[in-house]
Amino acid sequence: MLEEKKELLVQIAKEAESTGLCQPGSGNFSIRDVESGYIVVTPSGVGRKFLTPKHILVIDIDGNIIEKNADVKPTSETPMHLTVYKERPDLNGVVHTHSKYATAFAVQNKPIESIVFEAVAYGGRVPVAPYATPCGDLLAQSIIPYIKEHTAILLEKHGVICGGADIQAAFLSANYLEDVAEITFIATVIGGGKLPEPIPQSELDKVGKA
Structure with a gap:
């Protein structure tokens, strides 16, 4: 059942590790099949x-x-994945990673601002969902106020979750988010500790519609 999606999910999971978005044993991934409504x-x-x-x-x-x-059992973060799908019928892929730079912002409870146009990939400013115990309903509930308007969310002291129209879009968002987080860190160091001014959302919207 859904063999092509299973193969794609394995490919994405392995690529996430090989590119440094998550370490062995961390992070989890899912795809919703539009026709059946089932999730791999x-x-x-x-x-x-x-x-x-x-x-x-x-x-x-x-x-x-x-x-x-x-x-085997489904990932312990399954409730968080299901929350994304329940709250956002338009999202059919979810990527949860512990990428280093983005997670560093999550640890500091600092949103990632849109300082470069790559942020268009995930919609702009990335908020931080308040800390909740991993692997259960509390974590799943923590993202509800944010997932309604955002496809990328930092999880305080934990990691990152990105949703997309499909798993490829969610994976691309996670990669761009890590890139923007690293650029933000470097630019802040170069700026003597001052965070660069973010690009206005109106400008991001222009690029997103181009």
Whole structure:
């Protein structure tokens, strides 16, 4: 069931690790199938080196397991993924990473401002959802006030979650967000600790519609 999406999810998960968006064993990924409404999600406790399509589970929007072909459980962050899909019918891919620069901003409870136009990829300024215990409903609930208007959110003292129209868009957002976070850090150091002025949202909107 949904074999092509399982293969794509494995590819994205492995690429996220190889590009440094997450370390082995951290981060998780999912895709919603538009036709069936089912969701394919990465498992808990399987290293990406060993991850194959047989480890990918199929669940429904309530988290019930529809299909599994190995002795695995859905990622412990499944409730957060499901919250994205429930709150945003337009999003069909979710990427949760612990990328270093973006997570550093999350640790400091500092939003990532739109100081370069790459921020168009994820819509602009990235807010921080308040700290909540990982791996459960509290974390899932923490993003609700933000996911309604944002596709990229920092999770305080935790990491990053990005949604997209598909998994490729969500993955691209996570990559651009990490890039902007690193640029922001470097520019702030060069500026003697002063955060660069962000690009107005009106300007980002012009580029986004171009």
